[in-house]
Amino acid sequence: MKYLQLIGLSIFALALSPGARAEPLTDAKEIVARANLASYYNGDDGRSEARMAIEDAQGRRQLRQFTILRRDHADGGDQDFMVFFSRPSDVRGTVFLVAKHVDRDDDRWLYLPGLDLVRRISAGDKRTSFVGSNFFYEDVSGRHPEADEHTLVETTAEHYVLESRPKDPGAVEFDRYVTRIDRNTFLPMRTEYYDDRDRVYRLMEVLAVEEIGGYPTVTRSRMSAPLDGGNTLMEFRYIEYDVGLPADIFSERYLRSPPVDWLRRSGE
Amino acid sequence: MAGSRRVIALVLLGLAAGPGASWAQAQTPPEDDPFAGFDEEWDDPWATEDQGLRWTGFVEGGLGARNSDVAGLDRLTLGELRVRAETRYDHADFQVEFKGDLVWDEVIDSLETELRELSVAFRPLASVDAKVGRQVLTWGTGDLLFLNDLFPKDFISFFAGRDEDYLKLPSDAARVSVFTDLVNLDLAWMPRFEPDGYLYGERFAFWNPAAGAVVAPQPPRRADTPDTYELALRLFRTVGPIEYAAYGYTGRWKQPVGLDAQGLPRFPRLRTFGASVRRPLYRGLFNAEFAWYDSRDDRDGTDPATPNSELRLLAGYEQELVRNLTAGTQFYVERIQHHDRLLANSPDPARERERWRTVVTLRLTHRALQEKLTSSLFVFASPTESDYYLRPSVAWRRDDRWLFTGGFNVFGGSEEHTFFGQLEDNSNAWLRVRYHY
Numbered sequence: 027m028k029y030l031q032l033i034g035l036s037i038f039a040l041a042l043s044p045g046a047r048a049e050p051l052t053d054a055k056e057i058v059a060r061a062n063l064a065s066y067y068n069g070d071d072g073r074s075e076a077r078m079a080i081e082d083a084q085g086r087r088q089l090r091q092f093t094i095l096r097r098d099h100a101d102g103g104d105q106d107f108m109v110f111f112s113r114p115s116d117v118r119g120t121v122f123l124v125a126k127h128v129d130r131d132d133d134r135w136l137y138l139p140g141l142d143l144v145r146r147i148s149a150g151d152k153r154t155s156f157v158g159s160n161f162f163y164e165d166v167s168g169r170h171p172e173a174d175e176h177t178l179v180e181t182t183a184e185h186y187v188l189e190s191r192p193k194d195p196g197a198v199e200f201d202r203y204v205t206r207i208d209r210n211t212f213l214p215m216r217t218e219y220y221d222d223r224d225r226v227y228r229l230m231e232v233l234a235v236e237e238i239g240g241y242p243t244v245t246r247s248r249m250s251a252p253l254d255g256g257n258t259l260m261e262f263r264y265i266e267y268d269v270g271l272p273a274d275i276f277s278e279r280y281l282r283s284p285p286v287d288w289l290r291r292s293g294e
Numbered sequence: 295m296a297g298s299r300r301v302i303a304l305v306l307l308g309l310a311a312g313p314g315a316s317w318a319q320a321q322t323p324p325e326d327d328p329f330a331g332f333d334e335e336w337d338d339p340w341a342t343e344d345q346g347l348r349w350t351g352f353v354e355g356g357l358g359a360r361n362s363d364v365a366g367l368d369r370l371t372l373g374e375l376r377v378r379a380e381t382r383y384d385h386a387d388f389q390v391e392f393k394g395d396l397v398w399d400e401v402i403d404s405l406e407t408e409l410r411e412l413s414v415a416f417r418p419l420a421s422v423d424a425k426v427g428r429q430v431l432t433w434g435t436g437d438l439l440f441l442n443d444l445f446p447k448d449f450i451s452f453f454a455g456r457d458e459d460y461l462k463l464p465s466d467a468a469r470v471s472v473f474t475d476l477v478n479l480d481l482a483w484m485p486r487f488e489p490d491g492y493l494y495g496e497r498f499a500f501w502n503p504a505a506g507a508v509v510a511p512q513p514p515r516r517a518d519t520p521d522t523y524e525l526a527l528r529l530f531r532t533v534g535p536i537e538y539a540a541y542g543y544t545g546r547w548k549q550p551v552g553l554d555a556q557g558l559p560r561f562p563r564l565r566t567f568g569a570s571v572r573r574p575l576y577r578g579l580f581n582a583e584f585a586w587y588d589s590r591d592d593r594d595g596t597d598p599a600t601p602n603s604e605l606r607l608l609a610g611y612e613q614e615l616v617r618n619l620t621a622g623t624q625f626y627v628e629r630i631q632h633h634d635r636l637l638a639n640s641p642d643p644a645r646e647r648e649r650w651r652t653v654v655t656l657r658l659t660h661r662a663l664q665e666k667l668t669s670s671l672f673v674f675a676s677p678t679e680s681d682y683y684l685r686p687s688v689a690w691r692r693d694d695r696w697l698f699t700g701g702f703n704v705f706g707g708s709e710e711h712t713f714f715g716q717l718e719d720n721s722n723a724w725l726r727v728r729y730h731y
């Protein structure tokens with residue numbers, strides 16, 4: 027009888043935390059694909075406010091504050107992003123529009139309010155600083171899972187540890203990177219980028235995860251440059267998923283006149 | 295005058311010396327919260343509209359000087375202390391925007407107020423956006439070359455080394471934008487014609503056909519602005535990654551390129567139409583644009599006191615060359631419609647323009663130090679007129695508050711009546727220090 031009760035409890039426990047007890051995945055590709063979805067494709071769309079504290083090697087600090095709207099065309103597929111800057115005052119009113127494509131270069135536009143100018147930005151290198159921070163454009167919008175060769179090097183009690191090497195080494199500044207992906211949430215919790223002398227020159231750490239609308243979501247992370255010094259702390263708040271963003275928001279019209287109803291926090 | 299110049303120099307020095315001192319104070323927020331003092335609203339999810347107006351802006355000092363003497367003109371081409379104030383009011387049904395400058399301008403020795411924007415934006419219908427009031431308007435695909443954008447431009451600011459934003463002058467306009475599935479329409483109606491900020495004798499010298507020399511007319515005198523309206527429209531549509539647009543304009547030549555019966559400069563009537571396309575190509579961006587300038591007061595091209603009609607064509611390509619270095623190049627031509635008649639009727643055919651004027655531009659932009667240091671070079675060169683204009687500049691964004699910018703405007707050419715060649719004596723160096731609040 028006691029055995030039965032124990033078994034029943036165990037089954038109950040298993041049902042409660044399927045991830046932790048489930049058979050670990052062994053296919054690196056599948057892990058990366060799920061990490062990509064968990065990091066960038068929660069819900070069909072989303073809105074969030076974000077801010078970054080950028081600290082350089084001298085300890086000087088800069089700040090950025092912006093609101094992000096996102097809409098997915100398909101999970102793991104094309105996405106539209108719009109980033110509305112509110113701080114600091116010299117970039118206030120600047121809007122960044124990205125049509126992210128899986129099979130070709132992204133389309134990018136920047137609206138400069140001082141000139142009333144919608145400037146198109148050439149596709150260019152996605153591994154350059156996002157608005158002066160230690161994060162790259164690619165960190166914000168996601169790196170294509172197919173761009174690297176992934177190997178599962180270790181499965182710990184909590185993490186999958188993957189090593190990734192670029193298929194086109196000439197296109198990137200790293201030699202390889204190692205990612206610890208949470209086995210439950212599939213969120214990458216720590217990524218170390220190695221240079222050709224096998225030194226970690228770039229480090230991403232997740233500092234806080236919250237469950238929002240049923241999706242575990244990174245709300246605080248840091249990208250640092252251990253060799254040069256300097257780091258960027260990024261925080262997300264007022265995150266909402268599946269808000270029903272219309273497709274036409276992501277257009278020149280709303281670069282010039284921001285969609286105030288969608289930028290407002292819910293309940294305001 | 296000398297006294298106030300000293301004041302500006304002192305203020306500039308003060309601005310330049312300031313960052314260290316003020317940063318020391320700004321740099322001591324509690325260690326565990328890098329966002330301290332950044333945004334008081336962030337931590338209060340219930341904070342709503344009633345925050346009052348939020349004012350932002352900057353204080354900027356600028357100095358610039360020409361490298362050659364010009365009769366009647368000061369060496370100083372930029373000498374100002376500028377205070378910018380901006381605010382915005384968001385209502386559920388409309389938005390009001392204000393941007394204004396208060397400037398002490400040493401070159402013209404006066405205190406000026408400049409209203410850059412005071413506009414109301416609203417949405418009369420779900421598919422219509424309207425913005426009424428003073429506003430800056432821009433469209434077209436050129437980079438510092440404007441074919442179908444006939445909104446006013448301030449070349450004095452541009453040549454003096456003010457921020458590139460000041461190249462665009464505001465218009466008093468009603469702008470209505472209609473969005474449909476087929477095509478979008480922008481319509482801008484300006485009840486009063488607003489000319490460019492053209493050269494007229496203040497600050498810069500230019501070719502004066504009557505005098506047959508490069509001079510700065512003294513006293514400086516602007517042409518009379520006709521009391522007529524301007525209407526500009528744009529039809530545009532984006533299909534996948536390709537942007538198409540068609541344009542029209544009716545109004546006046548934006549500079550007083552005509553002469554009236556008394557031989558005084560005037561703004562002849564102008565109508566234009568054109569089209570553009572912009573799309574990704576290879577690893578960069580390609581754009582092409584054309585405009586037909588219909589000079590309505592001289593359609594036959596026989597009146598030497600009025601410009602001929604012209605065709606203007608532009609093709610451009612931009613690409614990131616290596617990480618953080620972007621290059622853009624443009625090829626631009628103007629073709630005079632009745633060039634033979636222009637020559638036949640000209641009082642000075644030797645100095646008239648060629649039938650074709652071509653301009654090649656190159657822009658190089660390099661970003662370093664996590665985008666804090668931006669170096670840029672813009673080159674205009676005309677093979678047909680053998681003249682050029684170079685704009686090298688460096689901008690150091692020290693932090694969110696301080697911006698230091700410096701550069702040169704270098705003009706030259708083998709003849710003194712060509713577009714850039716006439717500006718040779720205006721070549722100058724400039725420096726600006728800006729503090730954002």
